[in-house]
Amino acid sequence: MKAKRKILSNDLLTEKWWISPLLVLLGLLSFVVYSTWAAWQGEHFWWSAGNEGFGGYLSPFYSPTVYIDPSKSGVPPMDHALLGTWPEWLWWLPGQSPAWLILIFPLSFRFTCYYYRKAYYRAFSLNPPACAVQPIKGIPSKVSDVSGDRIKIFNSGKRYDGETGLLIFQNIHRYAMYFAVIFIFILSYDAFLAFFNNGKFGIGVGTVILTINPILLGCYTFGCHSIRHLIGGNLDCYSCNLYKDKVNHNSWKIVTFLNRRHQLFAWLSLVWVGLSDVYVRLVSMGIINDINTWGI
Amino acid sequence: MKDRDFKIYRGDNERGELVNYKCKVTEGMVVLDVIHRIQADQANDLACRWNCKAGKCGSCSIEINGKPRLACMTRMNEFDDTEKIVITPLKSFPVLKDIVTDVSWNYEQNKKIIPFSPSKKDKEKDFVMMQKDVDRVQHFRKCIECYLCQNMCHVVRDNDGKKNFSGPRFMTRLASLEMHPMDKADRIGDIRDVHGSGMCNITRCCTEVCPEEIQITDDAIIPLKERVIDRFYDPVMIFFRKIFGKN
Numbered sequence: 001m002k003a004k005r006k007i008l009s010n011d012l013l014t015e016k017w018w019i020s021p022l023l024v025l026l027g028l029l030s031f032v033v034y035s036t037w038a039a040w041q042g043e044h045f046w047w048s049a050g051n052e053g054f055g056g057y058l059s060p061f062y063s064p065t066v067y068i069d070p071s072k073s074g075v076p077p078m079d080h081a082l083l084g085t086w087p088e089w090l091w092w093l094p095g096q097s098p099a100w101l102i103l104i105f106p107l108s109f110r111f112t113c114y115y116y117r118k119a120y121y122r123a124f125s126l127n128p129p130a131c132a133v134q135p136i137k138g139i140p141s142k143v144s145d146v147s148g149d150r151i152k153i154f155n156s157g158k159r160y161d162g163e164t165g166l167l168i169f170q171n172i173h174r175y176a177m178y179f180a181v182i183f184i185f186i187l188s189y190d191a192f193l194a195f196f197n198n199g200k201f202g203i204g205v206g207t208v209i210l211t212i213n214p215i216l217l218g219c220y221t222f223g224c225h226s227i228r229h230l231i232g233g234n235l236d237c238y239s240c241n242l243y244k245d246k247v248n249h250n251s252w253k254i255v256t257f258l259n260r261r262h263q264l265f266a267w268l269s270l271v272w273v274g275l276s277d278v279y280v281r282l283v284s285m286g287i288i289n290d291i292n293t294w295g296i
Numbered sequence: 297m298k299d300r301d302f303k304i305y306r307g308d309n310e311r312g313e314l315v316n317y318k319c320k321v322t323e324g325m326v327v328l329d330v331i332h333r334i335q336a337d338q339a340n341d342l343a344c345r346w347n348c349k350a351g352k353c354g355s356c357s358i359e360i361n362g363k364p365r366l367a368c369m370t371r372m373n374e375f376d377d378t379e380k381i382v383i384t385p386l387k388s389f390p391v392l393k394d395i396v397t398d399v400s401w402n403y404e405q406n407k408k409i410i411p412f413s414p415s416k417k418d419k420e421k422d423f424v425m426m427q428k429d430v431d432r433v434q435h436f437r438k439c440i441e442c443y444l445c446q447n448m449c450h451v452v453r454d455n456d457g458k459k460n461f462s463g464p465r466f467m468t469r470l471a472s473l474e475m476h477p478m479d480k481a482d483r484i485g486d487i488r489d490v491h492g493s494g495m496c497n498i499t500r501c502c503t504e505v506c507p508e509e510i511q512i513t514d515d516a517i518i519p520l521k522e523r524v525i526d527r528f529y530d531p532v533m534i535f536f537r538k539i540f541g542k543n
Contacts, residue, residue, distance in 0.1 A: 001311040002313060004307065004309060011362075012359070013361065013363065015363070121497050122499055127450065128499060131448055131501035132362055132387075134454050135455065160457065161495075162494055162497050163494045163497055164495060168494065171530075174522075174530065225514070228519075233519050233522065234523065236475055236476065236477050237429055239428060239429055259514060
């Protein structure tokens, strides 16, 4: 006879529970590493084949472009800068890159997202790494159970507070969402911009990529749990008046449709936004040629 | 008829062992059938709780190869022919005997919930509830109280959260009351302070394990967390409440 706790351990699990958190870990780490590198560059985030007129491809990592350093290559013309040339007081920003000034908004939205919380609590904080798997909170150690048996535990003795302690900041998600919605409109404008080169309408591979980008981001953002709550989830009675019936309930149903696919769109939009930056960067650097109707 | 290998936990809340059994498995059998056959042929004193054998009473919750499942809804043909099947009690609750656990902690949580409270006016007249309002709360009433979600929730299971968190089952019940058009009680303060909505960190294991496929996290816990944010953490909402004096 052994201690119950020793018998009911993780060893009973026969499924490969570690595959899912491992894939999430690799996926999110890859994105963090690439996006940090891309934001650090501060150049080659714009392509318009050297033309100054209306239109061009702008990387979503750099949109909207707050300041522009015209001395760098692969940057938009100055009329794309919201506030003008790169100011001297921002000398400390790595790579003098305008991406650092805006990435906090989509980053905070994703970081506090109810889907990503599941993803990184499982893959990074390992609390729990998977369902029915004991949280890994420290170096495995042998302790004595109440019945005297030596058992292996991972618990480092840290108290679990969930989202009541330090993680209470997760409650800012709805504010991060307001900014994320603004970004959908900005990136939609960038997609519109990509249909033009030097004022001439046309379509290229980059146009397609930059158009799909805000669509996927929109499906992800408008499926947000906070929007679902604010648009109608906070009501107890839809049929109590006509407005709640027609507007709130119908909007809530649409958001619910997207919300059920929140994980799917979270990953699709994450991959696509990275892919969009890769494409614009490679075209801007001249490594690949954009196939388009402008013949440039 | 094939002889298959099983290991079943035999013991109490302190000490026990995994006892080996062999059992002939025929087509169509579920794990609960195997337990009954072993009980009848080899271990008459094996304790096992069950009732409907149709996935509707929630009595036969156990862990099969470390995963919480309903014994009556787990078909034997899900497993490889050579796979040894380990049957253990729910890890989060005290063992009474063998694979039967004491789930009375759950009933204590239920008692903490402010019951359904319609207004006097609504009680006196025939309250007409439209289907679109019914749909949202009816979803939660599919719950069979098997407590697999309570057992799977890592706050309860591994983080000693029984003191601070009522668990996903009761978040679902709270949501069904909070979202009911007739209900007038205010439970938002309780949801944060008594039931511990902040303890849940949205790892969604409760939803994954639910045999009734209730969207516990998306439809109950997160909406309740959002209502708590409205009340306690959203300065804009707090400002508007101060101005217009509405809840």
